[in-house]
Amino acid sequence: MNLPAYISAYSDEEVFAHIEQAKRQLGSDVTILAHYYQRDEVVRFADFQGDSLELSRQAARATQAKYIVFCGVTFMSETAAILCQPGTIVIQPAAAALCPMAQMADVEGVSAAWGALSALWPNDIIPITYQNSTADVKAFVGQKDGAVCTSANAERLFRWAFARRKHILFIPDEHLGTNTALAYGIKREEIGLWDPLEPPAIETLRNCRVVVWKGYCHVHTHFSVQDVARGKSLHPGALVVVHPECRHEVVELADVVGSTSGIIRAVEQAPTGAVIYVGTEWHLVNRLHYMHPDKLVLPLRRSVCSTMAMTNARNLLYALHGISAGRPQGIISIDEATAHWARVALERMLEAS
Template identity: 40%
Template sequence: MTLSVTQRIELSPSSSCNTKLADDPWAFDLQPGYGPGSSEADPIPDATTRPGQLPQAYQEMSQQQLHERIRRAKATLAEKLVILGHFYQRDEVVQHADFLGDSYQLAKAALSKPEAEHIVFCGVHFMAETADILSEEHQQVILPNLAAGCSMADMADEDSVEAAWEDICEVYGVDPEHVEPGADGKLPILPVTYMNSSAALKAFCGRHGGIVCTSSNATTVLEWAFERAHRVLFFPDQHLGRNTAKAMGVPLEQMPMWNPRRTLGGNTAEDLQQAKVLLWHGFCSVHKRFNVRQIEKAREEYPGCRVIVHPESPMPVVDAADAAGSTDAIRKYVAASSPGDVIAIGTEINLVNRLTSEYPDRTIFCLDPVICPCSTMYRIHPGYLAWVLDEIVEGRTPNQIIVPEDVAEPARVALDRMLAAAPK
């Protein structure tokens, strides 16, 4: 029997997850924090957009009524509308998506429908920002629930990264506004931001010769960066940066952590001179929960089982697993398996449960017995989707995501580099 997310949490009283997961997300719209299902260890952001609550009529509709409204609005808008859905979205939302994928795939999908006037992004805020940056001038990008943010993205803000960049450039003896190549033609350092970051940080990378990466193309991106620079400042996810660089042969002693709350990030100038990758002190609260003991337990209970984890997981977990890869890579790994196989997966539960349903002839389960879903992805509910689509039909544009052009222009440079760096 496959337990639902809610059932798993109810059976785990020692959970460190917010056990209000079963509550409707609009009950949390005006409250601080990341909402139902979040890790209680997640820091509360200082400035998270707090929208008004979902209109009462949509809160009271049945699932059937909401789905009927969504289908009717989609039929009315036809080619003028495209709905993008991330793999981590709940099934009730995924069923209405025109494109389903990871952040890299959805960034490309946003480019493939130039005729669509409305791009409704069922994901989180930084994804909708990216879609707006890459979209055509006549297109409007809409996020069904503005409270769908990302705790990892909030761990690296523009002011902290700018301050770190100034300190780092001072150590290397270069002008932070105009970092020039040395005699060998390479820059002393180049910034790389993970897709899970604000448009402002993507713009920072664009202004400083840097690039954006996803979990799909992180290796290609780091290769690109090392061709141009001796070092990389990688933010905000330390684990993706460490796991990717380690697989490329970069020694751990050349990957110091940069803690923005400490002088020189908690390092010495000598540490920074010897560094190859400077890792920002950030992480995903879902993937940080996976540990080696969970893998050992899975292998004890299912001898011969295979384990695949997301590279946002801690390095010991990635090292102990049989494979690591993006959400799309995990999906392909399961698709390539055989009936009867047992696969333990270390990633967000909505994707794991979907794979369990798609492959009933295999035993597929999540490594973590206490499920913390991506709480901000969970903020997108059919109620919000039905509401924004009805508004669009009526000629209104709710929850539009607009990135100012002075930010969008340099961010687009970094994103274009990302899109050119195809995953291996």
């Protein structure tokens, strides 16, 4: 996005001061939500920071705000736009900030998988989509009696799904789907993989209970078994805490596996003097490092989400100035039918969690 020359010319300190001023002027008309993976220069201005689940709830609760400025990636802003109060406008400061993993599943591909799997298990399969998916995919899942999940409640949503049908199609993260299925007690051989570019022969899936979509988060699949081994040899006794979007062989070696909020809790609860290697997005790990000077919090490897990092203080200021001037930029809009069915899938998650 090309910023106006006056914003580009500000020093960082001037940008921060203007954001404070704009926030004061806009008061309760604006709520700023920021994901934990956002830059520090953005998080410091957030009214609420959180993981996907917490921010979904916060968007639904923001009853006073005329505008929600969502500092994150598009699937999160879409969720806010679907769950917020009628009339509230959701703005995303960095319009191009898409999640690469969410882009790995489109409705056409999901619909093809659904058609084939429904023929294999008529009326006996349910779709679960990770929150990190497009509004279109969430709407498809909502129409097919399915639900959304986050990394914080995936196992709970598996329980919800298995209470209704015998099979699950899990979209779009192969790793969260596999890790959740294994933690739930599903055997390896009962987990199938759906590659949308090269769909499997349908009969090879007959004995599966869960079919996972072949998508991945490049930030979390970056961590390897060797990273864990290096950390443990540099600091014997170190705690290794990873996100369930990591590959299963990494998850298996970790001491704690948790959603973003779970990771934060694990660091908070570790004793003074602990050495903790964290396998998640670097901006959060770096923040945890200086928030806990009594512990040594280290990245398992430096792994950055470049689209999360697209939002910075300057485009946040531009978003606030647009609202003040009555010309908001970066409005997230979703057609009514899509919003309706995606809301159905999201509400099933919120009820189940």
